[in-house]
Amino acid sequence: MSQSQNPLGSGFSAASTALEVISGIDLSRETALVTGGSNGMGLEITRALVSAGASVVVPARNLDKAKAALDGIEGVEVVTLDLMDPASIKTLADTFLASNRGLDILINNAGTMLNPLTRDSRGYECQLSTNHLGHFDLAVRLWPALVKAKNARVISVSSRAHQYGRFDFDDPNFERQPYDASLAYGRSKTANALFAVGLDKRGQAHGVRAFSLHPGGVITELAKFISTEDLKATGYIDADGNPIIDPERNMKTPAQGAATAVWCATSPILDGLGGLYCENCDVAPALPDDSRELLGVRSWAFDPEAAEKLWTLSEELTGVRLDSSNGPVA
Known part of the structure; x- marks a missing residue:
């Protein structure tokens, strides 16, 4: 089936919830793994998958x-x-593989946003480490279980923050430039989208497809580094500190924010497709790089050459390499 970065007409909308998009879908024989699946939007993803019969890790x-x-x-x-x-990551993956289960759905949902400069034990900037490198490492190590499932989907929760700019291959960990938390977050979200392109390329022949998505603006623990004053100034919370819900303006409940990830993971309309960036429970339109539109995806987030370059860099930084025929090599 041919594919392009254009909406498919899913029948759902920005206001759709996770339970609505999964209605009528049977996952009773499937296993899913959802990082960050116990709070906020991730908890709603978990609830939806369980409602359809899935076993969820x-x-x-x-x-x-x-x-x-x-x-x-x-x-x-x-x-x-x-x-x-x-x-x-290695311990979790090894334990899961030892259970001899297939992994039908992997949703890379956990993340961190706008942290003050923090580095992991390897010296990698924490937003890149958590949002991209950790999920890259996990997915590569779980590759045999994804292939075993035969029709697996890997979903990466990106963000409209990918619009902040291209991935910086020259200084990915802010070792030579002043740290900018917003820029670091945006680059990590671009990486999430490019990872889906790279994984989908490697997975097609093995029945493994990948998608990335923007969930919408959802006020959860992820926003802990944003001040109340800034959230009020940008219109995301009201004077009493309560989230303002207006899906058409990208302001969603956790259940609405979870919907696109669940749709990407389970919708039959996506059968035979992959490597696409989605939003509002549909494939997102590709917009010009200089567009001022709130949504849509920019070219640098689905550029196949950038995806390959990022894949190589990610293998170097994590020390984990994927041999698509034989599985992970660490």
Whole structure:
């Protein structure tokens, strides 16, 4: 099936919720893994997948907190994961592979946003480390389980912040330039989108397809580094500190924000497609790089040459390489 970065006419909208887009879909024989699946938008993704019958693995740094948030939701397995710790990623992947299960859905949802400059143990900037490199490492290590599932989908939660600019291959970890938290976040979200392009290229022959997406503006713990004053000034919260919900203006509830990730992971309209950037439960339109439109995707986020360059860099930075025929090589 041919594909292009243009809307498909899914029938859903910015206001659709995760439960609405998954209605009528049967995942009773499928296994999903959702990073960040125990809070905010991720919790709504988990609830939706479970509602369709999926068994869901939810990795978390704080197991007690995650288990409390997921209490009462059947079919969920909580495991330990720190995306900035390569040993933690390897342990999770090795344990999952040892269970001999296929992995039908991998949703790379966890993330961090606008942190003050922080580095992981390797010296990598924390937004790049968490949002992209950790998920790259995890997906590559889980490759055999994705292939085993035969028709797997890998979903990367990107953001309209990819519009902030192209990925910086010369100084990805802000070692030679002044740190800018917004720019670092935007570059990590561009990386999320390019990762989907690179993985989809490698996965097509093995039944593994990948998508990236902008979920919409959702006020969750992710916004902890944004001041209340700034959130009020940008119109995301009201005078009492409550989120303003207006999906048509990119202001969503967690359930609405979760919808596009769930749609990408499960919609039959996407069968045979991959490497696409989505928003509002549909494929996003490609817009000119200088467009001032709020949504849409810019060329640098789905450029195949940039995707290949990022893949090579990610292998170098993580020390994990994918042999698409034989699996991960570390």
